[in-house]
Amino acid sequence: xxxxxxxxxxxxxxxxxxNFAADLATLEGQFVVVHxxxxxFSRLSEALGQPPRMITNEKGRVSRYTDRETMETMLMAYxxxxxxxxxxxxxxxxxxxxxxxxxDGHLATGKRKPxxxxxxxxxxxxxxxxxxxxxxxxxxALVTLLTGAGYLPVxxxxxxxxxxxxxxxxxxDRLSLELALALGAEGLIFFAxxxxxxxxxxxxxxxxxxxxxxxxxxxxxxxxxxxxxKVETAVKAxxxxxxxxxxxxxxxxxxxxxxxxxxxxxxxxxxxx
Amino acid sequence: xxxxxxxxxxxxxxxxxxNFAADLATLEGQFVVVHxxxxxFSRLSEALGQPPRMITNEKGRVSRYTDRETMETMLMAYxxxxxxxxxxxxxxxxxxxxxxxxxDGHLATGKRKPxxxxxxxxxxxxxxxxxxxxxxxxxxALVTLLTGAGYLPVxxxxxxxxxxxxxxxxxxDRLSLELALALGAEGLIFFAxxxxxxxxxxxxxxxxxxxxxxxxxxxxxxxxxxxxxKVETAVKAxxxxxxxxxxxxxxxxxxxxxxxxxxxxxxxxxxxx
Numbered sequence: 001x002x003x004x005x006x007x008x009x010x011x012x013x014x015x016x017x018x019n020f021a022a023d024l025a026t027l028e029g030q031f032v033v034v035h036x037x038x039x040x041f042s043r044l045s046e047a048l049g050q051p052p053r054m055i056t057n058e059k060g061r062v063s064r065y066t067d068r069e070t071m072e073t074m075l076m077a078y079x080x081x082x083x084x085x086x087x088x089x090x091x092x093x094x095x096x097x098x099x100x101x102x103x104d105g106h107l108a109t110g111k112r113k114p115x116x117x118x119x120x121x122x123x124x125x126x127x128x129x130x131x132x133x134x135x136x137x138x139x140x141a142l143v144t145l146l147t148g149a150g151y152l153p154v155x156x157x158x159x160x161x162x163x164x165x166x167x168x169x170x171x172x173d174r175l176s177l178e179l180a181l182a183l184g185a186e187g188l189i190f191f192a193x194x195x196x197x198x199x200x201x202x203x204x205x206x207x208x209x210x211x212x213x214x215x216x217x218x219x220x221x222x223x224x225x226x227x228x229x230k231v232e233t234a235v236k237a238x239x240x241x242x243x244x245x246x247x248x249x250x251x252x253x254x255x256x257x258x259x260x261x262x263x264x265x266x267x268x269x270x271x272x273x
Numbered sequence: 274x275x276x277x278x279x280x281x282x283x284x285x286x287x288x289x290x291x292n293f294a295a296d297l298a299t300l301e302g303q304f305v306v307v308h309x310x311x312x313x314f315s316r317l318s319e320a321l322g323q324p325p326r327m328i329t330n331e332k333g334r335v336s337r338y339t340d341r342e343t344m345e346t347m348l349m350a351y352x353x354x355x356x357x358x359x360x361x362x363x364x365x366x367x368x369x370x371x372x373x374x375x376x377d378g379h380l381a382t383g384k385r386k387p388x389x390x391x392x393x394x395x396x397x398x399x400x401x402x403x404x405x406x407x408x409x410x411x412x413x414a415l416v417t418l419l420t421g422a423g424y425l426p427v428x429x430x431x432x433x434x435x436x437x438x439x440x441x442x443x444x445x446d447r448l449s450l451e452l453a454l455a456l457g458a459e460g461l462i463f464f465a466x467x468x469x470x471x472x473x474x475x476x477x478x479x480x481x482x483x484x485x486x487x488x489x490x491x492x493x494x495x496x497x498x499x500x501x502x503k504v505e506t507a508v509k510a511x512x513x514x515x516x517x518x519x520x521x522x523x524x525x526x527x528x529x530x531x532x533x534x535x536x537x538x539x540x541x542x543x544x545x546x
Contacts, residue, residue: 047321048320048321075358076350076353077353079356080349081348081349081353084376084440087376088439091379099352099373100371103360104371106364142424145422158357
């Protein structure tokens with residue numbers, strides 16, 4: 001099984017959705033799609049007059065404050081518009097997709113952070129209505145039931161705090177990774193609007209074709225800036241048993257086939273294979 | 274199996290959702306929930322500055338014009354906010370719910386009306402972007418797979434035009450009825466913010482307790498005004514094999530148990546039972 005993560009940025013367009021759908025319709029094997037919707041979330045927040053409130057914690061990390069209203073906007077963008085339009089596109093291409101969030105079948109559960117302390121525009125704040133949370137468990141039963149019956153699950157955040165009955169905002173990349181680990185996936189492919197990881201982010205020809213997960217120090221040397229987190233995540237994923245992690249181009253006409261053929265940045269145990 | 278239709282009006286509140294969830298957690302048997310989200314759809318349309326455009330057709334029937342933008346708003350209200358908050362409430366109560374639209378697993382498919390002719394504010398219009406449609410087919414495979422594995426499907430409009438790959442706006446009551454027929458359901462229960470069908474709509478004590486579907490003329494005599502369509506639908510459903518149709522109160526603390534115990538207006542073949 002392969003987990004395919006589609007970024008939620010503006011670079012992954014309706015045309016890209018159509019390419020993914022047409023490509024998947026030609027492929028054998030089991031897949032689970034995970035998608036984001038960050039660009040749509042921002043657009044909708046703005047249209048509803050809900051500017052993002054950014055909170056800086058003690059460690060200097062900045063995150064978006066997700067109060068109840070913001071969470072409802074997230075549900076609308078992620079689970080409403082983007083998820084269902086992607087599923088409709090898949091269905092039209094002949095792929096029997098089923099749209100899900102982490103809430104459905106308590107697929108992805110975690111714990112809401114009840115109190116957030118930090119600063120907002122320089123002022124100290126203690127916030128109790130935040131819907132950010134940490135992912136604790138993946139229940140694979142629903143996904144396994146669906147893939148076993150020939151369906152393509154199309155999954156999106158949020159996850160669920162089961163104790164409180166409230167949705168929680170979790171990172172889509174993290175959700176993909178945990179799902180891949182829980183399912184013992186053969187591979188995990190992150191699609192974005194670049195050819196893969198680049199040595200020089202402004203030069204698409206500077207693609208890093210392979211990273212050896214069995215040599216983490218050397219792997220981390222290849223990574224720069226924001227790339228470090230991605231490489232670290234991928235190396236850990238391979239260490240934990242995922243065959244390969246691929247950073248692939250989501251803009252080609254056959255994005256899944258291309259990635260499966262090894263295009264993009266492939267992270268794997270080179271020495272063990 | 275029972276199909277439970279929860280109205281999308283303002284009368285069905287978060288408290289009502291919690292009551293449904295707690296009640297379902299105590300009940301044996303297979304259920305499918307279908308819900309609307311009309312009040313939320315109106316609220317969101319207004320917040321986004323999308324006033325409803327009403328079109329009157331040749332027969333004088335008024336309907337809401339659902340252009341692409343309006344359909345996206347519908348997806349956000351129905352499949353995003355209301356569906357996922359209801360599923361979260363169910364999960365919290367211990368009911369293993371899975372939220373679905375008619376798009377998922379091409380559960381409910383139909384045909385978009387490509388051209389709408391009518392009048393808007395007195396002016397003749399020919400509209401080609403309408404996402405209203407008629408329901409043509411129910412594929413029960415996904416629902417059957419889920420109920421068989423112990424999940425509670427929580428279904429909401431829209432449906433899908435598979436040829437075009439576009440969502441289509443279909444009536445939630447109609448979706449419930451067609452699903453009940455396709456599944457050969459034992460019963461179909463419509464929950465609203467009244468005790469059932471009333472002889473006098475302003476008097477909650479004027480409940481009609483039973484309507485004999487085997488005597489349609491007498492049944493229709495009991496119905497007045499807007500009730501006529503509901504009674505006609507219910508009588509037809511029983512004629513087509515559904516054991517009973519119940520119009521029940523969605524505001525009680527145990528709405529499903531109460532309805533199953535026969536509270537509300539029960540439409541069935543009195544002579545045959």
